[in-house]
Amino acid sequence: MDRGVEWDFEPTLDRIAALLDLLGSPQRAYPVIHIAGTNGKTSTARLVEALLRERNLRVGRFTSPHLISMRERITVDGQPLTEERFAEVYEEIAPYVELNDTQGRRIQFFELLTAMAFAAFADTPVDVAVVEAGMGGSWDATNVADGTVAVITPISLDHTDRLGPDIPSIAGEKAGIIKPGATAVLAQQTLEAAEVLMRRAAEVGAVVAREGLEFGVLAREVAMGGQLLTLRGLKGVYEEVYLPLYGAHQAGNAVCALAAVEALTGGDEPLDVELVRQAFAQVSSPGRMEVVRRDPTVVVDAAHNPGGMEATLEALHEAFGFAKVVGVVAVMADKDVDTLLDLLEPVLDEIVVTRNSSPRSMTAQELAARAVPLFGEERVRVVERLDEAIDTGIALADAEGEFSGTGVLITGSVVTAGDARHLLKADGV
The missing domain is CATH 3.90.190.20 (Mur ligase, C-terminal domain)
Structure with missing residues (x-):
């Protein structure tokens, strides 16, 4: 079924919202950690997933784009959907897609994948979904979900033809995933991006956690195959955390993931430090350094x-x-x-x-x-x-x-x- 190309889309949530209504709103069947930003989204999603799975939760992860197989985008328990399951999910929602089409709301490529992910997660069912925005935020198909936690990774210039010519414009689009009553976990940002994000959080009454203020990387040293970190989360300090990923940017992604999971769990108790060490020690981010x-x-x-x-x-x-x-x-x-x-x-x-x-x-x-x-x-x-x-x-x-x-x-x-x-x-x- 030809749904056009992924990078050709119209800025509206009407089509995907109508389809998900027909499907019984699967995106509301589980809490969502929603991730937007210019760089680091997929790595952060994988780090969040690792922490949640170490807590014995069943996790659905939706990321894009894929490296080799389309099935990589929709994972349950850390594994991409099998070919059979991927086809099965498509066949299950196809009648509703066709019905949506006949009502003048022709579903586009990325919207179809997003609907498949939400449906697969509800059917599993998962305990938590970790969802990466495809492009932007406000008008991204994933934004039909209301994230309990919204993570905004570092914002810089990209997709300027779609998201706007400057940092404030792009930040405004990405800020759209911050919903009323959510916790907004903000990676370190330029001042102009931070101002836009903080304004959005204030408008919707979101709790704000900022890297470098409420949480951050306290220490970092190069180690064999990665780096050794001391992280200050929202609820405690986590020492001697080995991360098998390279670069200061991955340390930032890791502490944002940590803060997001702390925010999701509620309460004042920190996560078990051994759990954090175990989770991060086995994480990978293919195609990233x-x-x-x-x-x-x-x-x-x-x-x-x-x-x-x-x-x-x-x-x-x-x-x-x-x-x-x-x-x-x-x-x-x-x-x-x-x-x-x-x-x-x-x-x-x-x-x-x-x-x-x-x-x-x-x-x-x-x-x-x-x-x-x-x-x-x-x-x-x-x-x-x-x-x-x-x-x-x-x-x-x-x-x-x-x-x-x-x-x-x-x-x-x-x-x-x-x-x-x-x-x-x-x-x-």
């Missing part, structure tokens, strides 16, 4: 906007300290490509420009035309196919010698990260 090969070390990261790329490059320097870095880069044509290249230029010794599997991908030749003025022709390799580009990047690193300290960074898009993981046969979702 993920090592997919050694000798040479190949890191895959889904950074696709300036804020995300800045965090990635800081984490790359801190965690790996490569003497040289070869980049394999494929980006979407509608992104801020020039700023991404500006950020990469001081870090990459050589760049292999290519394209990913999306029809929205910038061609290798177009990307090269943007890169050459910054990097110079001698540092730019143009390879049309991503698989060959990865081989080229690894060969360039190998040519430096086994003890050169040269690494490979594959980045530029979630699709690029997903394609690379598939090609390099990385495990897990």
Whole structure:
């Protein structure tokens, strides 16, 4: 059934709200932790899920976009729906979708997936749903749910054609997930974003918890395979928490997840520190600063906007300290490509420009035309196919010698990260 493409949508909740009414409002069958923001949403969702599951709760998680399989977006108990269950959920709601269509409310692609997730979670049933907004917040299909806790991860410029040209506009859209009586967990924000979020919280009477004020990362040190954290939550301090994810941004995601779960549980008692340690020690976030090969070390990261790329490059320097870095880069044509290249230029010794599997991908030749003025022709390799580009990047690193300290960074898009993981046969979702 053709529902159009995911990135083509109209800003209204009418269609999805009408469909969910026909389905019996499954999004109201369980408490929801709703997550919006520009960067870090999926990682934060996985961290929240890990904490909740460690408390022996059955958790549904809805995230987007996927890296390899559409089924990754809808998980129960940490596992994507099986192919059979995914098809079954679609078939169960299809008659209601068709009925909605006949009433002049033709459901779009992302709305259909959102409805499937809410229906699957209600049918399981789950104890808690962790729901990531697809784009924005106010008009995102997921916003038919009223989150008991609303988490806003760091806001920066992205999707400016849809969400607005500046930070206040984008923050205003994302603030729409903060509902009356909810707890708003706010990651560290720029002043202009924070002002918008605080205004929204005041308007709807939400309780506010801000990173750096009501909670935060007290200490952080690099550890083998990740970092060791001391976190101050809303109800207590949690020491010696190992997180197998790289970068200060992931520490921020972790403490936001911690605060969100504390807020959901109510009361004044902190979470059991061993529970927090166990949960975070086993968390993963595929495609986010993920090592997919050694000798040479190949890191895959889904950074696709300036804020995300800045965090990635800081984490790359801190965690790996490569003497040289070869980049394999494929980006979407509608992104801020020039700023991404500006950020990469001081870090990459050589760049292999290519394209990913999306029809929205910038061609290798177009990307090269943007890169050459910054990097110079001698540092730019143009390879049309991503698989060959990865081989080229690894060969360039190998040519430096086994003890050169040269690494490979594959980045530029979630699709690029997903394609690379598939090609390099990385495990897990």
